[in-house]
Amino acid sequence: MAPSLRPAPAHRPRHAAARLARLKDMQARYREDAATFPTDWLDYGEHDPLECDRWINPCVACGAEPRPRATGTLVVVRCQCGAEALGAKMRWQALMSWNKSPLAKHPPWRELPFFFLSDLDITQARHKLARLRTHLELRANIAGTRRALGMNAGSDFIQRLKAYLAWCHYAQSLVVREMREMERRAAGEVEGS
Numbered sequence: 001m002a003p004s005l006r007p008a009p010a011h012r013p014r015h016a017a018a019r020l021a022r023l024k025d026m027q028a029r030y031r032e033d034a035a036t037f038p039t040d041w042l043d044y045g046e047h048d049p050l051e052c053d054r055w056i057n058p059c060v061a062c063g064a065e066p067r068p069r070a071t072g073t074l075v076v077v078r079c080q081c082g083a084e085a086l087g088a089k090m091r092w093q094a095l096m097s098w099n100k101s102p103l104a105k106h107p108p109w110r111e112l113p114f115f116f117l118s119d120l121d122i123t124q125a126r127h128k129l130a131r132l133r134t135h136l137e138l139r140a141n142i143a144g145t146r147r148a149l150g151m152n153a154g155s156d157f158i159q160r161l162k163a164y165l166a167w168c169h170y171a172q173s174l175v176v177r178e179m180r181e182m183e184r185r186a187a188g189e190v191e192g193s
């Protein structure tokens, strides 16, 4: 690979200016998105995604509920049967890493603890999650950039937004999985008729 041409840290002010420009751009996009974002969707649910141990999926292999454990600087979700997901720095990340893995038994998307999906049909859920994803990505990026610029943005606040975003990605993957299954079933019926 060619040597990096990135400027040395002496050029930090220029980085800050670039960050500030990016922040303004993201804030403008957020305002644009917020203009049509339903206000009741700002309520993501009653649970805190940073305290989410009870939402660990059961193990596919043995049916047990694995627990997160701290190992050195990482948290790892490991089952009694030995199944183990990739570790992560944050507890919620470790949990998500397990939940999304093929080691975990996935719940129906309607039963996920966030975003009030239980009463939606699959098209509504798909639409809501797509809007939420953009909304949460912008919020998390804005908060992260503000923190990098030394502006007031708490670490827990940013982690919470990132955790909501991870649950949103996970919900989307479960919705897509169900849509593919519906398509397969429909194709099978056509072939069978």
Ligand SMILES: [Zn+2]
Pocket: 059, 060, 061, 062, 063, 064, 079, 080, 081, 082, 083
């Ligand atoms: Zn197990």
